Amino acid sequence: MADPENELVAELRQNGYVADEEIATALYLAEELNKPILIEGEAGVGKTEIAHVLAKLKNTELIRLQCYEGLDFNSALYEWNYQKQILSLRLRELNNDTDLSLTDFYSEEYLSFRPISKALMADKRVVLLLDEIDRADEEFEALLLETLAENQLTIPELGSISAKHVPYIILTSNRTRELTDALRRRCLYLWMEYPNFEKELEVIRLKVPHLDDALAQRATRFVQALREHELNKKPGLSEAVDWSTALHATGATAINRGSVENTLGCLLKDRRDIKKLKDETLEPLLSEINGNVST
Amino acid sequence: MTGEFDGLDASIDFSLQLFHLLREHNVALGTLQTIACTQSIVALHATRYEKLLSIYRLTLINRRQDWYRLKQLFDALLQTYLNPTAEDNKPENETAEKQSLEVKRRVASDDSHDNDEAEDTSESEGYSAREIDHHKDFRYFPHEDYSAVLALLERIANKYASVARRKTTLSHRGRIVDLRASVRESVKYEGELLSWRFKKKQLDRTRLVFVVDVSGSMEVYGIFLLNFLYFLNRNRRLKIDVFVFSTHLQPLTTYFQLKNFQQMLDAISLHFSGWSGGTKIGAAIADLEESYSAVVTPKSTVVIMSDGWDTGDIELLDRSMARIANRAKSVVWINPLKGDVSYEPLAMGMATAMPYCDEFISGHSIESLEKFADMHL
Numbered sequence: 130m131a132d133p134e135n136e137l138v139a140e141l142r143q144n145g146y147v148a149d150e151e152i153a154t155a156l157y158l159a160e161e162l163n164k165p166i167l168i169e170g171e172a173g174v175g176k177t178e179i180a181h182v183l184a185k186l187k188n189t190e191l192i193r194l195q196c197y198e199g200l201d202f203n204s205a206l207y208e209w210n211y212q213k214q215i216l217s218l219r220l221r222e223l224n225n226d227t228d229l230s231l232t233d234f235y236s237e238e239y240l241s242f243r244p245i246s247k248a249l250m251a252d253k254r255v256v257l258l259l260d261e262i263d264r265a266d267e268e269f270e271a272l273l274l275e276t277l278a279e280n281q282l283t284i285p286e287l288g289s290i291s292a293k294h295v296p297y298i299i300l301t302s303n304r305t306r307e308l309t310d311a312l313r314r315r316c317l318y319l320w321m322e323y324p325n326f327e328k329e330l331e332v333i334r335l336k337v338p339h340l341d342d343a344l345a346q347r348a349t350r351f352v353q354a355l356r357e358h359e360l361n362k363k364p365g366l367s368e369a370v371d372w373s374t375a376l377h378a379t380g381a382t383a384i385n386r387g388s389v390e391n392t393l394g395c396l397l398k399d400r401r402d403i404k405k406l407k408d409e410t411l412e413p414l415l416s417e418i419n420g421n422v423s424t
Numbered sequence: 425m426t427g428e429f430d431g432l433d434a435s436i437d438f439s440l441q442l443f444h445l446l447r448e449h450n451v452a453l454g455t456l457q458t459i460a461c462t463q464s465i466v467a468l469h470a471t472r473y474e475k476l477l478s479i480y481r482l483t484l485i486n487r488r489q490d491w492y493r494l495k496q497l498f499d500a501l502l503q504t505y506l507n508p509t510a511e512d513n514k515p516e517n518e519t520a521e522k523q524s525l526e527v528k529r530r531v532a533s534d535d536s537h538d539n540d541e542a543e544d545t546s547e548s549e550g551y552s553a554r555e556i557d558h559h560k561d562f563r564y565f566p567h568e569d570y571s572a573v574l575a576l577l578e579r580i581a582n583k584y585a586s587v588a589r590r591k592t593t594l595s596h597r598g599r600i601v602d603l604r605a606s607v608r609e610s611v612k613y614e615g616e617l618l619s620w621r622f623k624k625k626q627l628d629r630t631r632l633v634f635v636v637d638v639s640g641s642m643e644v645y646g647i648f649l650l651n652f653l654y655f656l657n658r659n660r661r662l663k664i665d666v667f668v669f670s671t672h673l674q675p676l677t678t679y680f681q682l683k684n685f686q687q688m689l690d691a692i693s694l695h696f697s698g699w700s701g702g703t704k705i706g707a708a709i710a711d712l713e714e715s716y717s718a719v720v721t722p723k724s725t726v727v728i729m730s731d732g733w734d735t736g737d738i739e740l741l742d743r744s745m746a747r748i749a750n751r752a753k754s755v756v757w758i759n760p761l762k763g764d765v766s767y768e769p770l771a772m773g774m775a776t777a778m779p780y781c782d783e784f785i786s787g788h789s790i791e792s793l794e795k796f797a798d799m800h801l
Contacts, residue, residue, distance in 0.1 A: 132468070133468070134468070150478065151478050151481070151482070154468070154475075154478055154479065154482065155482050157467075157468070158460075158464045158467065158468070158479075158482060158483070161463070161464070161467045162460055162463050162464065162467070164460060167486070169488065278456075306559070307557045307558075307559045307560060310452060310486070313486035313487070314454045314456055314457055314486060315456065316486070317460070317482045317483060318481070318482060318483075318485060318486045318487075319482060320481075320488045320491075
């Protein structure tokens with residue numbers, strides 16, 4: 130019998146995501162144990178993409194919450210629909226409906242669902258992506274703990290709402306801030322490195338299928354070699370894919386000074402890095418990769 | 425490392441031993457994590473070593489920095505597990521292992537290896553000073569990280585030590601020409617520059633008086649702060665006076681001239697008996713005010729580091745705080761407990777002292793010490 134995670138690797142591949150065994154194991158365990166996954170890693174290595182692919186694979190909805198500083202529970206968890214409550218009260222007054230109690234206005238009917246409550250109340254198992262959780266404040270993490278551990282949400286006026294179908298929860302972090310231990314303990318932890326040569330080449334072949342194979346190899350080697358250099362912002366996998374697409378679109382047939390300079394904006398996003406590459410590192414890099422392939 | 429255990433039972437047995445070992449080595453491991461790990465092993469029927477390690481990484485470790493430790497402990501345990509006769513040598517092995525870790529860490533940060541295998545264990549994990557968390561409470565740093573934290577503190581202190589003053593003042597002689605003043609002077613002679621005016625860097629007379637609580641509850645923070653101050657003290661621009669107290673006050677300023685920090689600590693412990701004892705803040709502040717009154721001037725900032733748990737006379741604290749606040753330029757209270765979001769200054773000593781403090785800050789992490797330095801140096 131094949132390992133379930135190996136099957137998952139194949140399924141992810143069919144959906145356009147090149148995963149290694151560790152990623153597949155994490156996804157498999159998240160489903161089996163109903164646990165959230167916390168994914169950390171450099172920018173552009175495909176952390177967010179995992180959630181997209183998982184939603185596609187499970188044929189379900191992706192609910193995304195982009196975190197930012199100052200994010201509060203009204204925007205993330207739930208909010209009482211105040212206007213609706215007032216209108217409803219007025220209408221009932223007009224209809225001389227005197228049989229009123231406070232609990233009538235604090236029911237699910239008056240609740241505006243926000244991403245997290247929406248994911249818990251969904252009619253099927255959805256994917257909930259809490260993107261860049263490190264951008265949110267530490268207090269916000271505390272709000273999440275109940276949902277992450279118990280898959281439920283407590284609303285003081287209403288009580289606890291348990292998930293109808295436990296969502297797949299994926300949290301991503303770029304490590305701009307250290308997350309609390311409480312949050313970490315409740316999650317499976319997945320660290321994503323920059324991909325190795327084989328994986329990156331596979332991704333480029335998959336995403337830019339029309340690119341000439343020899344050129345794809347050289348491009349991959351170039352990006353891999355570039356990451357070895359001291360840069361302010363190293364190119365991630367997504368930049369490598371963008372660059373390969375740009376190479377294909379501009380009709381480049383080789384990696385040389387001309388083709389690299391024309392498309393450099395896709396690869397490097399920092400003015401000093403670009404200058405440094407053009408002035409210093411480009412020539413040695415080109416001779417390195419072109420030499421490597423020919424041998 | 426390839427191979428597998430005979431069955432699921434052996435995998436679980438091995439895992440239980442690993443949990444124990446990880447906890448022994450100060451890896452914070454909650455029950456939630458160990459349960460998740462065991463469930464994962466069962467769900468995946470994991471018996472292969474590689475698979476197990478992958479599960480441990482996903483479920484037991486929640487920081488990339490801890491991978492390295494996990495891998496080392498896993499390998500060490502596996503060796504003992506598969507070869508029980510080697511158990512007698514375990515302690516020596518472990519020390520040897522630890523030493524080699526230290527060496528490897530240095531190698532990983534300074535050198536790049538050609539050997540692929542060596543790279544596998546040293547390069548990717550990157551367990552080095554660079555990974556030290558600036559926000560982490562000093563209490564939670566494992567002992568092995570202390571040297572890295574101190575190195576970082578030293579770097580930060582040096583940064584402040586080398587900050588050049590921008591403010592300048594007129595000088596009759598000197599090497600720095602004050603162009604603005606010279607041109608202004610030339611207006612008298614219809615724009616003819618007849619003489620140069622000079623300027624010099626203005627010396628800043630910031631005087632900081634640190635009163636550090638080294639009672640039992642504060643020892644860890646005290647040590648880090650003292651270290652930070654020791655590094656800062658190399659800065660000639662600053663005038664730092666340091667006192668420590670638990671039940672009584674002890675001036676340390678002279679010890680700060682010693683060549684290395686450990687030497688300094690040894691000298692202090694010879695002469696100061698109250699290390700890790702109880703706390704009497706009131707008496708200490710009163711003593712500072714009475715016996716060392718020369719250091720508290722209208723130009724000095726008094727920085728008190730304590731958690732505010734006082735076993736002494738509260739009224740005395742009230743009176744001496746009032747007097748200090750009156751005399752000093754400002755009073756800053758560093759309370760590491762403030763690093764905890766739920767903290768409220770309710771301890772009797774803290775509540776009494778609060779009204780007299782101009783600032784109340786936390787000093788529980790590298791980042792907070794840096795913030796403090798930003799504001800006051």
